[in-house]
Amino acid sequence: MSKGRRIAVTGLGVISPLGNDPDSFWRGLVGGRSGVGEITRFDHAAQRVHIAAEVKGFDGADYLRRRQLRRLDLFAQYAVAAARMAADDAAYEPRAHPGRCGAVIGSAVGGLQTLRAETQSLIENGPSRVSPMLIPIFSANMAAGQVGINLGITGPLSATCTACAAGADAIGYAASLIRSGAAEVMFAGGSEAPIIDLCLAGFAAARALSMRAGDPGAASRPFDAGRDGFVIGEGAACLVLEDLGHAQARGTHIYAELAGVGRSADASHMTRPDESGLPQARAMLCALADAGMTPSEIDYVNAHGTSTPAGDLAETRAVRTAFGPGCAAPAISSIKSMTGHCFGASGALEAVATALTIEHGLLPPTINLTAPDPDCDLDYVPLEARSQRVDAALSNSFGFGGHNVALVFTEYVPPAPEGSAEEG
Numbered sequence: 001m002s003k004g005r006r007i008a009v010t011g012l013g014v015i016s017p018l019g020n021d022p023d024s025f026w027r028g029l030v031g032g033r034s035g036v037g038e039i040t041r042f043d044h045a046a047q048r049v050h051i052a053a054e055v056k057g058f059d060g061a062d063y064l065r066r067r068q069l070r071r072l073d074l075f076a077q078y079a080v081a082a083a084r085m086a087a088d089d090a091a092y093e094p095r096a097h098p099g100r101c102g103a104v105i106g107s108a109v110g111g112l113q114t115l116r117a118e119t120q121s122l123i124e125n126g127p128s129r130v131s132p133m134l135i136p137i138f139s140a141n142m143a144a145g146q147v148g149i150n151l152g153i154t155g156p157l158s159a160t161c162t163a164c165a166a167g168a169d170a171i172g173y174a175a176s177l178i179r180s181g182a183a184e185v186m187f188a189g190g191s192e193a194p195i196i197d198l199c200l201a202g203f204a205a206a207r208a209l210s211m212r213a214g215d216p217g218a219a220s221r222p223f224d225a226g227r228d229g230f231v232i233g234e235g236a237a238c239l240v241l242e243d244l245g246h247a248q249a250r251g252t253h254i255y256a257e258l259a260g261v262g263r264s265a266d267a268s269h270m271t272r273p274d275e276s277g278l279p280q281a282r283a284m285l286c287a288l289a290d291a292g293m294t295p296s297e298i299d300y301v302n303a304h305g306t307s308t309p310a311g312d313l314a315e316t317r318a319v320r321t322a323f324g325p326g327c328a329a330p331a332i333s334s335i336k337s338m339t340g341h342c343f344g345a346s347g348a349l350e351a352v353a354t355a356l357t358i359e360h361g362l363l364p365p366t367i368n369l370t371a372p373d374p375d376c377d378l379d380y381v382p383l384e385a386r387s388q389r390v391d392a393a394l395s396n397s398f399g400f401g402g403h404n405v406a407l408v409f410t411e412y413v414p415p416a417p418e419g420s421a422e423e424g
Helices: 022-030 074-090 113-126 134-138 141-151 163-180 197-205 242-249 280-293 308-323 342-359
Strands: 007-015 099-106 157-160 185-192 235-243 256-266 298-303 331-333 392-399 405-412
Touching: 007 074, 007 163, 007 242, 007 342, 022 331, 022 342, 074 099, 074 113, 074 141, 074 197, 074 342, 099 141, 099 163, 099 342, 113 197, 134 141, 134 235, 134 280, 141 157, 141 242, 141 405, 163 185, 163 235, 163 256, 163 342, 163 392, 163 405, 185 331, 185 342, 235 342, 256 280, 256 342, 280 308, 280 392, 280 405, 298 342, 342 392, 342 405
Parallel strands: 099 157, 099 185, 298 331, 298 392
Antiparallel strands: 007 235, 007 256, 185 235, 256 405, 392 405
């Protein structure tokens, strides 16, 4: 970052529609595999939409004691699982560093699974049968709370609830705590489990969801002329962010550096983005300024790219504005074409994808982009992954209410050994 400490990404954890660890997630992305399918969680016969990007094969008992599971909504289970995975990946034990490690975990909607079940209990059985644990279980901060409890994190602990930007916002806030010296290590990300009948019906009523039928894997199609809405997804991702000097001293693996964070607000509408793209461009430019970089130094943009007609067009305009008439826009792709829209977890999943893109020099594709929208005229890496060196990348997240967050990640270049030719 332009001021204060440099921040390393040293651990990754993922629960996603493409797999429940970073390697499976990455293989799914670069393989162009869709995680969208027919809903299995509830009877959807009466719904107008029948598809979602569900997490498959997840068992909370792999990460939590079975008696704990009754007191954790699924979104909190996902968060704890992703955080434990990230801790193992970073070879970092929070309990060994009391007060110097914190966590920020975002969620847009919190424990909807629990809220839905207890609402049904209220209707069918009366108020006396509502669980006394309802409020703490469904509260949106409880993903962060449970990560803190289960990992023994005693430093700064917080939660972001900035709609679909919550995961990216959490990462940005966590970075600021390291930058200020309030913590040496932060667990940061987002978690969401919104696949319930009420949520599906609400977004369908708002005409936000894809109504495509017949081929679930083709429904999420960012920047395509045939896009007609997003697909609900779920999951969690957690990054271990660490003071660079601290990470180097530990000798741990460093995936990338988080170099800049930018935020802005639309100040226009509850759900529609500002279609000019100017506020979103401002977030990107603020992130670049924070990183001390110019647009010409960015090699790749991991797009918000939800597959909505207005949102994808606004983001295209935002990228054009941020990069300006004298600077060619870089390659862009939307992994939501494969993961669906995981709400508050999306920005965190996309941050993981961006860090892995830098590490592997491989751009995830935008699948289903078979008929490009002529108004979305940038390079969206259609259909297949692309080998390309990436020294610096932007990751965009935009949320209902006008929340815009952009993150800049850069390649980590280890210092040359003392006395080496590079140093001399």
